[in-house]
Amino acid sequence: MASAPQASLPILYNDLVPLNSNEHTALRVRPTDTAPFLKNQHAIPLTIDEFVAAQRFVPIIFSSGDDSVPLALMGLNEGINTFLDDEGKLRGPAYIPAYVRRHPWMLAKLRSDSDEMSLCFDPTSDTVGEFEEGDLLIVDGKASEVTQNILKFCEDFEQAAQRTGMFMQELKSLDLLMDGEVAIQVPGKEQPFVYRGFQMVNEEKLRDMRGDQLRKINQSGMLPLIHAHLFSLQLMREIFQQQVDQGKMPEIAVPEPVA
Template identity: 30%
Template sequence: MSDTPSAAPKEPKLEGSLYMFREPELLSKEKHSDLGISRPESPFAFAANIRAVPLVVTEIAAAQKHYPIIFTDEQNPMPLAVVGLIDDVNLFVNDKGEWDQNVYIPGYVRRYPFALAGDQTSNRMAMIVDSAYEGIKKGSDLPFFDGDKLSAATQQAMDYCTNYERDRQVTVNFAKQLATYNIVSNQVAQFTPQGSDQPQPFAQYNGVEEQKLSALPEEKFLALRQANILPILYAQLMSMGNWRLLMERRVRRFNLKGEEMLKPVTKQ
């Protein structure tokens, strides 16, 4: 397949949806030849109202230093980095639309506004761009095309997306394997508000149940280690200490006190 969808009797169709993409389109010279990307005034505004970001297994070691890491569900435990609590506010994106410089930015966010998706007219992958992204404009710093070919910047983005898709497939296989061990369960995160001596629940999530992991028969535990899954599970368990840090980040963001800490607020 060429770098971009080529002319054909039938125009390729994009079906389904992509998380955080508002107007996903197949990137093509016909539609986007005069467009490109410039850094918008609020570069991460597109991710300002989310609570979680998909992760691939290769980035869990870095992400666990900053975010609670959870799984989508018990049957298909795909990893997520939690970035918001109670409200639809990403606590790592400030009011200027900038991501906190001191924390790891998940690859799913860094590849935006690009992605790869299955071309419905073939079995191959096609380049996707979110045409609603504020940074896409005419006369941009980084045009999508250089003549009839992808520009160097777009080719670099496509290479990144290709590598990310490869890691995503590895993560899909990881989730399938992990599900067979029956060690992921629904859990509750708790926080003790200032002035109270009783912890209160503020989030339900799916995570590794440490007791079940420890109770695995030796051969299953060894199989996890041999499949390089064990370090990922320990990283997920270690990330649970970030729940408190995330709640403290929310308290500072909205200047909350006492019982206010566990109640929804209006975004400021």
Template identity: 30%
Template sequence: MSLQIAPLQKEKHAQTKINTASPFAFAQEQHILPVVVQEFVRIGAEMPIVFIKDAASDRFDVVAMLGLQTGENLMVADGKWQGFYVPKVLWNHPLILADDPGKEGQLLVALVESSPMVNTETGHPLFNEDGSESDFLKARVEIMREFFQQSQTTRIFNKALADLDLLVPQTLTIKLEGKPREITGIYIVDEKKLNSLSDEQLLDLNKRGMMPAIYAHLMSLQQVQRLGDRVNKAAAVAA
């Protein structure tokens, strides 16, 4: 089903409610999600954090792996999150920030109207009876604003690593049902290159607060097998 997205308007959406009974069902088939550096430590305790490269722009983005293949999300079942920490990008659906077609470079709050979470009967109202924004909407907008700002910081982080030539392609190998499987198409920080940086370069990264995120990323790679264990467990139950 194609997404139907519309700018949020109090006249049009006065009666709209968001049912959060199954808040993550929309992400059931997403095997990767964009993340921000501010959440690396918490995400890295449960999921691998890796970099992917846009072939058209050569830009690197950083994502959390939720599955081992396209269309597989091992962290969502029956619309519920199966881990402890929920990545920030998932918090606000079906509300999103979208480009304002009338104002270049500006963003506006939009609603994924085609989402099953959107209705007029049950859930959290977006607007109060007097037309003012509900506390639910205000809280979601603030979270989106914060996430956007942190995304800008994360882009700077990604570019800094790329400029230092620290990101290298990597093949990860895990065991699934006793057999090895290779995961390709990802990039990680090369520890040897990191350790060979000059004192000045390392000091700069440290002053910019980037070193903790780098180490959190490297430590998170140990979680790849944890995803594999989820696959193995599901296969054992099915058998």
């Protein structure tokens, strides 16, 4: 059986196996209301298609480095997700990124010399297996309707990821990104909690853009996405307070990377 490349698995994935119509006829997928694989993950990749919906619930930042990607912050400190309890259940209203909703599935290249992508899954997931309940993935040697829907979702995600990559390239070409920093003072603490290690849009450069550049990003649809990102940053203090309320804060206020 062919296996997917394992050299650098994306976050949340422990393994990847391509779905095979001959070998996986007994596999079923079942629903779940918990996401234990997510409860210790504080930053999740986000596509630009999700910015408007996500900005109401989570801060949207950009990772550091040249190949920056948008991230939804579900916590400010490594290993802390304020939206999930210890069992991996949602504590309340939240936006769950498509990256998470796609799990344990994804499209992956099986061969480095080919652009063809195959539907793969993480076999360590507790939602896919040879269960008595759930929906079969292969029926009469072909992909079931459930599998076709999963494939469509993964294809849509890949297209959104490509649009996101183009958005990031344009932000970089316009030199709109800058290193971000947020300092939050806590009563009773002498030093504020300082968070760095992420990027954000430079509002001053955005205001000073030439008219033709501003018109271009407005017509392309980038401007509302940039505003959604900037508005969402106000939520960083709310996420911080949730960590405090949940007793998930470090004892000492030292600079922390958030991405």
